[in-house]
Amino acid sequence: MNFTNVQVNFNQDEIRKYINEKLDEKLNEMLFTWDIDEMSKRTCMSKSFLENEFLHDPRMKVLERRKEKGKRFWFFEPSKQVMKEIMDEW
Numbered sequence: 165m166n167f168t169n170v171q172v173n174f175n176q177d178e179i180r181k182y183i184n185e186k187l188d189e190k191l192n193e194m195l196f197t198w199d200i201d202e203m204s205k206r207t208c209m210s211k212s213f214l215e216n217e218f219l220h221d222p223r224m225k226v227l228e229r230r231k232e233k234g235k236r237f238w239f240f241e242p243s244k245q246v247m248k249e250i251m252d253e254w
Contacts, residue, residue: 197229197237207247218247
């Protein structure tokens with residue numbers, strides 16, 4: 165009986181990148197709204213930077229949802245698109 169030795173090399177960084185991209189895709193499909201904490205985490209921007217550069221913009225204000233003195237939320241996809249537009253204007 166003959167045995168064959170097979171060796172497979174994987175680029176772990178590429179695999180990790182691929183998995184993260186797929187996870188992000190699935191999260192984006194499931195995410196309906198986000199708050200400033202989630203926005204900060206997902207964009208890698210501080211809350212104060214988000215406040216100053218994005219959340220005071222009238223386009224973002226339109227998307228903001230909040231009960232009186234309650235937590236603020238934004239619709240995920242539209243606010244993400246507005247953030248891209250704002251960044252393109254820089």
